[in-house]
Amino acid sequence: EAGVVQSPRYKIIEKKQPVAFWCNPISGHNTLYWYRQNLGQGPELLIRYENEEAVDDSQLPKDRFSAERLKGVDSTLKIQPAELGDSAVYLCASSRREADTQYFGPGTRLTVL
Amino acid sequence: GESVGLHLPTLSVQEGDNSIINCAYSNSASDYFIWYKQESGKGPQFIIDIRSNMDKRQGQRVTVLLNKTVKHLSLQIAATQPGDSAVYFCAENMDGQNFVFGPGTRLSVLP
Numbered sequence: 526e527a528g529v530v531q532s533p534r535y536k537i538i539e540k541k542q543p544v545a546f547w548c549n550p551i552s553g554h555n556t557l558y559w560y561r562q563n564l565g566q567g568p569e570l571l572i573r574y575e576n577e578e579a580v581d582d583s584q585l586p587k588d589r590f591s592a593e594r595l596k597g598v599d600s601t602l603k604i605q606p607a608e609l610g611d612s613a614v615y616l617c618a619s620s621r622r623e624a625d626t627q628y629f630g631p632g633t634r635l636t637v638l
Numbered sequence: 639g640e641s642v643g644l645h646l647p648t649l650s651v652q653e654g655d656n657s658i659i660n661c662a663y664s665n666s667a668s669d670y671f672i673w674y675k676q677e678s679g680k681g682p683q684f685i686i687d688i689r690s691n692m693d694k695r696q697g698q699r700v701t702v703l704l705n706k707t708v709k710h711l712s713l714q715i716a717a718t719q720p721g722d723s724a725v726y727f728c729a730e731n732m733d734g735q736n737f738v739f740g741p742g743t744r745l746s747v748l749p
Contacts, residue, residue: 529681567727567739568682581736616681624670624734629681 529630543605550619657715661728670731
């Protein structure tokens with residue numbers, strides 16, 4: 526079974542530029558999560574999807590962050606415009622259903638200069 | 639607010655010894671816990687999980703213990719190997735929906 530796929534693995538941009546991250550969850554997993562992980566810290570939830578519905582986006586900075594999961598499978602997380610403080614690893618995870626075991630992708634390491 | 643935390647930020651053990659990584663949680667209503675291992679440059683990898691109706695669960699070389707009385711979770715790794723060097727996170731399911739992660743413990747295995 527293929528794991529969670531994320532791209533790109535690394536991204537370096539200048540502040541105020543836009544950036545997008547893509548995630549393909551494990552086949553059959555209805556729940557998809559986006560996390561941000563700062564250096565030396567645990568992952569922090571940004572948004573959770575149940576199929577195509579964003580059921581928890583309370584921690585997503587909506588002034589600059591957006592996400593979509595149009596067909597309930599893969600998902601895109603966007604930042605526009607990026608700020609220096611957005612530098613972090615952005616992790617995608619999926620599970621069969623909510624509160625079930627989550628499996629993580631390798632993450633995208635974002636550096637904002 | 640309520641959160642998951644770890645007693646020790648770093649742990650160094652001799653190769654072949656057993657490792658014990660601890661985690662404290664504050665939400666007595668949490669009913670599902672997961673331990674993850676994260677190696678440098680990789681995403682967290684599932685190790686083992688436990689539900690609140692259990693006190694102990696064993697996997698291959700790993701054991702998770704849950705003490706609901708003192709709200710404490712531990713991960714035991716038997717015969718620690720160099721490949722076990724990583725950061726270990728405990729995650730707590732607080733509301734049946736989202737998981738909250740602790741800050742992590744770095745395990746270093748000495749030759």
